[in-house]
Amino acid sequence: MAVSLKGRTAIVTGAGGGLGRTHALLLARAGARVIVNDIPQSLANAQAVVGEIQAAGGQAEAFGASVTDEAAVAEMVAKAGTVDILVNNAGILRDKSFSKMDLADFRLVMDVHLMGSVICTKAVWDGMRERNYGRIVMTTSSSGLYGNFGQSNYGAAKMALVGFMQTLSLEGAKNNVKVNCLAPTARTAMTENLLPPQALALLGPEFVSPALLALVAENAPTRTILAAGAQGVEAAQITLTKGISIKGLDDLDAAQAILDRLGKIGDLATATVPGSGLEQGQVELGKALGA
Template identity: 50%
Template structure:
């Protein structure tokens, strides 16, 4: 099968958390396809402690050695001033920003009963607020140039839940919600925003996966999905799930449900009709909050 090669010549990509793991692979692939890349990495530990610019600089060296263009940046994604300076540096160096991949993240896993609120706050701050800060910093640049591609990194833990990851799951689910709203707001300026939900063997997961699973979940399998979401062909407001060479789309749907007459709107009636309310036959995606309200109003009118 003949396929057109995705080319990013003349485009500029900013990738957070790109000093290793998935981010490094995204940076190498986009650079090989012609993009100038800002390799951002705080250089801290998995739990977010510490910092060093060495990791980002090493990836830049790889890109430059292969004939690509890249600069390193060690901004903390939760530091608004540092992130704004990073965007200004990217525009000064390369003239524009076409792509942002919000990939930076940390883990502080514990069961909810044992989790300190400091661990909750830090994980949400890095994943969710950090992505918001970076996205806000590039927003007007992309708006003014009439083009942008933004990739949020959600997770199966955020979509479906996972024991010991209440903080991480909440942050990852929040990114899905942010994508949905920003995708609506950015569409008129050709800013497409999507989520990648990867399962991969990286530094963040090596302590919770056995060797066989780590090998099967090679991070290289995620890169094609993310590069697609960075391209002109990218959809808008979708969640692309990727693991071990399998790619699927996750979607929130709403059941057809039932409309209860005013006299029957009781907890007992809802319990008695739960089977009908939760019946997924003909369940459909809802594209906005207002569309969801309109669906409910229509059901009332039909009743």
């Protein structure tokens, strides 16, 4: 049986294009009424997405607001009425190596990705808890989970969202508010000249949105990080190994014992930890290409 969101209202931030657009289209196709959000300067793009949804027989409205504007976000939530689903998708990039990065650009990326998600979540949180129903998705990234050169600001914000999700999933559990993370792999302007056409075709944002839909469904999981792209879906885990005991050792000797036994401490058995964010995409593309 297909996922149905009939009777539900969803807000998707940053939905005037890219991943936000495909998320909004799929949520509407599943029956949800969708509030298509983007910054006021991109309201025309949001309205175009609303037009697509309505042309397909769905329900949608556009709302222009920066996710960093608390008053505008509160107005959007009030206008939406009952909000059952929040997809925190809005974001920006200011990529540079850390040595060349201005702190202003670090703060800006943190403000949009992290605080923008916090502001939007805070605006819907009490209502979801009072109604004993809510589905919230944070958009994390392989750059936060595993690191990518030149994205210290973006990676820090995206990993912070995982921590935000971990705690909110616990706090929302008794009120049926489920909170998850999505780590998408999709083509961007930056990848256009780095990957062959066959790979780019497989990295369309539309291949990520089914995982988003699963994370906001009636029977969605909670405290789950799904990585998705190229028609592949994986789960990312924050793991803890069995490790070793340093009981009885002097502090100096204990430190050396840790260094000597890092292999044992880090033994993941059948689990793996990608060395970089690119590996998530490589796994997904490998399956898609039949490697």
